[in-house]
Amino acid sequence: xxxxxxxxxxxxxxxxxxxxxxxxxxxxxxxxxxxxxxxxxxxxxxxxxxxxxxxxxxxxxxxxxxxxxxxxxxxxxxxxxxxxxxxxxxxxxxxxxxxxxxxxxxxxxxxxxxxxxxxxxxxxxxxxxxxxxxxxxxxxxxxxxxxxxxxxxxxxxxxxxxxxxxxxxxxxxxxxxxxxxxxxxxxxxxxxxxxxxxxxxxxxxxxxxxxxxxxxxxxxxxxxxxxxxxxxxxxxxxxxxxxxxxxxxxxxxxxxxxxxxxxxxxxxxxxxxxxxxxxxxxxxxxxxxxxxxxxxxxxxxxxxxxxxxx
Amino acid sequence: xxxxxxxxxxxxxxxxxxxxxxxxxxxxxxxxxxxxxxxxxxxxxxxxxxxxxxxxxxxxxxxxxxxxxxxxxxxxxxxxxxxxxxxxxxxxxxxxxxxxxxxxxxxxxxxxxxxxxxxxxxxxxxxxxxxxxxxxxxxxxxxxxxxxxxxxxxxxxxxxxxxxxxxxxxxxxxxxxxxxxxxxxxxxxxxxxxxxxxxxxxxxxxxxxxxxxxxxxxxxxxxxxxxxxxxxxxxxxxxxxxxxxxxxxxxxxxxxxxxxxxxxxxxxxxxxxxxxxxxxxxxxxxxxxxxxxxxxxxxxxxxxxxxxxxxxxxxxx
Numbered sequence: 001x002x003x004x005x006x007x008x009x010x011x012x013x014x015x016x017x018x019x020x021x022x023x024x025x026x027x028x029x030x031x032x033x034x035x036x037x038x039x040x041x042x043x044x045x046x047x048x049x050x051x052x053x054x055x056x057x058x059x060x061x062x063x064x065x066x067x068x069x070x071x072x073x074x075x076x077x078x079x080x081x082x083x084x085x086x087x088x089x090x091x092x093x094x095x096x097x098x099x100x101x102x103x104x105x106x107x108x109x110x111x112x113x114x115x116x117x118x119x120x121x122x123x124x125x126x127x128x129x130x131x132x133x134x135x136x137x138x139x140x141x142x143x144x145x146x147x148x149x150x151x152x153x154x155x156x157x158x159x160x161x162x163x164x165x166x167x168x169x170x171x172x173x174x175x176x177x178x179x180x181x182x183x184x185x186x187x188x189x190x191x192x193x194x195x196x197x198x199x200x201x202x203x204x205x206x207x208x209x210x211x212x213x214x215x216x217x218x219x220x221x222x223x224x225x226x227x228x229x230x231x232x233x234x235x236x237x238x239x240x241x242x243x244x245x246x247x248x249x250x251x252x253x254x255x256x257x258x259x260x261x262x263x264x265x266x267x268x269x270x271x272x273x274x275x276x277x278x279x280x281x282x283x284x285x286x287x288x289x290x291x292x293x294x295x296x297x298x299x300x301x302x303x304x305x306x307x308x309x310x
Numbered sequence: 311x312x313x314x315x316x317x318x319x320x321x322x323x324x325x326x327x328x329x330x331x332x333x334x335x336x337x338x339x340x341x342x343x344x345x346x347x348x349x350x351x352x353x354x355x356x357x358x359x360x361x362x363x364x365x366x367x368x369x370x371x372x373x374x375x376x377x378x379x380x381x382x383x384x385x386x387x388x389x390x391x392x393x394x395x396x397x398x399x400x401x402x403x404x405x406x407x408x409x410x411x412x413x414x415x416x417x418x419x420x421x422x423x424x425x426x427x428x429x430x431x432x433x434x435x436x437x438x439x440x441x442x443x444x445x446x447x448x449x450x451x452x453x454x455x456x457x458x459x460x461x462x463x464x465x466x467x468x469x470x471x472x473x474x475x476x477x478x479x480x481x482x483x484x485x486x487x488x489x490x491x492x493x494x495x496x497x498x499x500x501x502x503x504x505x506x507x508x509x510x511x512x513x514x515x516x517x518x519x520x521x522x523x524x525x526x527x528x529x530x531x532x533x534x535x536x537x538x539x540x541x542x543x544x545x546x547x548x549x550x551x552x553x554x555x556x557x558x559x560x561x562x563x564x565x566x567x568x569x570x571x572x573x574x575x576x577x578x579x580x581x582x583x584x585x586x587x588x589x590x591x592x593x594x595x596x597x598x599x600x601x602x603x604x605x606x607x608x609x610x611x612x613x614x615x616x617x618x619x620x621x622x623x624x625x626x627x
Contacts, residue, residue, distance in 0.1 A: 026432060033428045036421075037441045040503055043456050044444070046467060050459065062465035124352035131341035131348065143352070146360040150560055150608055152581055153601045156588055157363035157370065160377075180355020211344045240449035242563045247589065258451040262567050265455060275459055282455050289447050297440045304443070304504065305511025 044286075051075065051280035055091030058275055074280035092274045097267070099284060101252070102260035107288075108171055109245065109256050110238035113178035118231050121181045122223070125189030126215055130201070140190070147183045151243065159247050169251035178238065185230055192226040193219070229303050232296055236289055257285040370598035377592045390599035400600065402575050403583040406490055410579060411558045413494035418554060421498065422505035423547075427539075429506065430513040439510070442503030450563030453500045458483065458568050461492065486576040489569050493577060496564050501557075505550060512546030513539070548619040552612050559608055580604055 049067050050058070057069035076082045077092045078099045127133070128140045158177050167173030196219070204214050220227070242258040250259055264281050265273070293300060371390055373383035394400050429438065445453060461468050461482040469479045482492040516539065524534045562581040565571065571578035571586070578586075584604065588597025 029428050029432050033425070033433060033438065036425055036428075036502075037438065039499070040442050040445050043460060043499075046460060047456055059465050063467060063470045120351035120355070123348045127341075127345040127348035131345040133340050133342040133345040136345070139349070139353075143356055146356065148609065148612070149360065149364060150556075150601075150605055152560065152562070152584055153367055153605050154360060154363040156584075156594060156598055156601060157366040158359055160366075160594070161358075161363070163377075177355075177359040180359070181352035186352060211341070211348075215348070236447060240447075240451075242449065242451050242566075246566070258449050258563075261451050261455060265458075265567060275462075275465075278455060279459060282452050286448055286452050293440070293444070293447055298436050300447075301436050301439045301443060301507070304507045305514075 047279045047283055047286075050276055051283050053276050055274060055276050074274075074276035075284075077274070077277045078281045078284055087277075092277050097260070097264055097281075098252075099257070099260065099281060102255050102257045103284070105171070105249070105254055106239060106257040106285075109174055109241075109249075110235050112171075112175045113238050114231050114235040116175075116179045117182050117185055118227060118234055120179070121185035121230075122189045122220065122227065123215070124181060125186050125193055126219060128186065129190045129193035130219075131211070140186075143181075143183050143186055147187075155244060155247060158244075162248055167248075169249055169254050171249075171254060174245060174249045174254055174256075177244070182234065185234060188230050189223070189226065192223055196222060228296075229299050232292060232300060233303065236292065236300075239289060261285055367598050368602060370595055371602045372599075373595045375594040375598075377588075377594050383595065386595070390596050391603075393596070394599055394603065399575065399578070399583060400580075403578050403580045406576065406578060407559060407561070407580045410490050410494050410561055411555060413491055414497055414558045414561075415551070415555055417494065418498045418501055418505055419547075419551065421502050422509055422550075425502065425506035426509035426513055427535075429510050439503075439507055442506060444503070445500045446504035448500065450497075450500070451567050453496055454564040454567040457492075457496045457499070483569050484573060486573050489573060489577040493561065493564050493569070493579075497558070497561065501554065505554060508550050509543070509546060512543050512550075515546075516542045544619070548615060551619070552615050555611055555615065556608050559604070559611070 049065070051074050052067035052070055052072070053061075054069040054071050054073060061068035073082065073086075073090045077087050077090065078097065080098055080100070082090070082092070124143075128136060154177075162168060162173040162176060165173070167176065200218055200222075201214050204218055209217075240258065241256075242262075245254075245256045245259050246262070249255060255263070261278075261281055265278060370383060372385060372387060374386045374389070375383035425442065448456075460466050461480075463469060463479060463481050463484060466482075468482075473479060480488060482488050520538050520542075521534055524538060529537070560581050561579050562585065565577050565579055565582050566585070569577040571582050580600070581604070584597050584600045587593050587600060
């Protein structure tokens with residue numbers, strides 16, 4: 001981007017002529033961009049609007065831009081604050097759904113896997129980037145190769161393994177395959193370590209510090225920024241995971257939010273789905289990611305691109 | 311987000327270079343011992359949850375194995391594959407998945423390329439990029455439910471708008487001809503901005519002096535696009551295509567939450583069929599064989615794309 005600005009400064013007349021001539025085009029370009037943004041963002045408003053509506057008023061006001069018969073009933077239903085009778089009266093299914101539990105499960109599942117996978121992957125990445133050992137590149141290529149294996153292919157045998165260990169519908173069984181590493185995390189951290197200056201590490205090594213101490217006291221603190229980015233990406237990915245938790249943790253006790261949403265949807269009574277409840281549940285499920293995005297949006301947006309081509 | 315990692319060539323070369331400059335400077339000894347400690351957890355994960363399952367998955371595909379019975383997998387040779395070749399549901403799933411991939415990839419790539427060019431031309435702000443990225447950060451399940459509501463036949467806002475336009479309402483999820491295009495549209499919505507950002511990053515990497523030179527030589531912006539942008543963007547576009555096509559073939563979540571394969575067989579995509587075979591019908595051998603076939607298809611598709619679109623050559627050098 002800096003290159004762009006400098007060149008522009010050198011050639012003001014050319015640019016100005018171009019701009020003047022293309023004014024009409026620029027208007028169209030902006031219009032298209034605004035349209036794309038609207039398509040991306042407005043559906044979320046519609047979710048909020050529906051969640052704040054009451055089911056009975058939705059049908060008659062299906063195109064009203066404001067909540068139809070404003071109320072918080074849908075959110076109360078999602079968090080089990082309504083009695084079954086109240087819920088049925090408002091168009092809910094009356095079946096017990098406990099989003100607090102799903103929320104806790106999702107936080108545990110995404111939290112545990114993120115902390116462990118990022119930590120272990122950083123350790124491995126350090127060995128791949130900084131240590132010298134025979135077979136290093138071969139092992140690294142093997143690790144990278146696993147990214148090409150479609151998740152469903154390993155999911156079937158992994159399900160059998162977790163089942164044979166008696167860990168179906170336990171949090172341990174849920175997190176196990178993600179605990180030790182993800183190929184992406186290793187690649188991501190290795191990339192950063194390769195570009196990190198060696199000077200401090202080498203000075204420490206001259207002082208006789210061991211790799212273990214160098215890793216914890218020098219390398220990790222210096223890698224705080226990429227680790228934060230990686231943790232964010234991993235957490236959001238795990239938060240959104242559906243297939244594995246559906247296979248291994250579909251029981252009420254280990255159900256995460258994505259799986260819970262699917263169950264919530266299928267619980268809807270025949271004919272009239274609990275739309276406002278469903279949208280309230282959807283919003284609650286999206287909220288943590290929305291909060292993370294609001295807080296760290298720039299970091300997330302800038303992390304997207306092919307690393308090798310930058 | 312795994313997309314970020316496909317270009318392994320450059321870093322590996324860099325790694326080698328560092329390695330070559332180093333040997334025997336202070337320590338001629340190998341770090342093998344300490345390296346093993348650092349790699350150990352990841353290695354355990356790799357062996358237990360990637361390597362062994364891959365081998366076991368291939369083995370299971372040659373067995374008859376019901377997860378309902380306590381009997382061990384029974385070797386049946388290629389019986390599963392022979393049955394699959396004659397299985398109309400498999401061919402249906404393959405056809406349905408292909409239809410989905412084609413609609414999804416064509417729309418998504420065209421829109422993303424357009425958006426990336428727009429951003430590159432007129433607006434590079436992080437806020438705009440963030441807004442376009444928002445759908446991608448949502449779970450597939452959320453995207454599916456959101457559109458399941460907006461596209462509802464009776465009171466969905468989209469059908470409301472369609473009616474205002476004087477057109478007949480569309481049963482997006484309920485009709486056989488719309489089920490797959492609808493799934494493709496939902497996932498296009500979710501991935502459009504993310505793909506645009508990947509392409510945008512590629513556009514940013516094209517040196518600006520090339521455009522300035524072309525401009526001074528009197529090239530039109532259309533010529534600049536065809537002669538500079540497209541050729542130099544090609545490696546990134548190929549990577550984007552490989553990653554999105556592979557992801558697209560594995561569509562599952564949105565189908566599982568909305569149409570569940572229906573109406574009739576209209577949206578029974580291949581991964582949903584594998585899921586049904588292995589977990590609803592408890593036929594693990596058959597399910598594993600289907601998964602092997604999906605794996606082979608993905609590997610072939612990636613290979614063909616890299617080869618024919620010359621994904622690993624840059625025109626910039």
